[in-house]
Amino acid sequence: MDINDRIPDVRDGLTRLERVVLHVLREAQEEFGGRNVPTATLYGRVLEYVDISQEELQTCLQRLTLHG
Numbered sequence: 001m002d003i004n005d006r007i008p009d010v011r012d013g014l015t016r017l018e019r020v021v022l023h024v025l026r027e028a029q030e031e032f033g034g035r036n037v038p039t040a041t042l043y044g045r046v047l048e049y050v051d052i053s054q055e056e057l058q059t060c061l062q063r064l065t066l067h068g
Contacts, residue, residue: 005050020049021060
């Protein structure tokens, strides 16, 4: 992952990775009819945009949960 993917945007404080995760999660939730999306499904879809490990995704999800 590029270092620029980890720098928070001044507009809202989200990193590129967090923005990708939120975008993919929203799309998946629409497909799942508003239900919860399995983390494995989310991980596979995020990998289409960004090359990250499972641990990095878990860390990102934890950060996003704390922001909410």
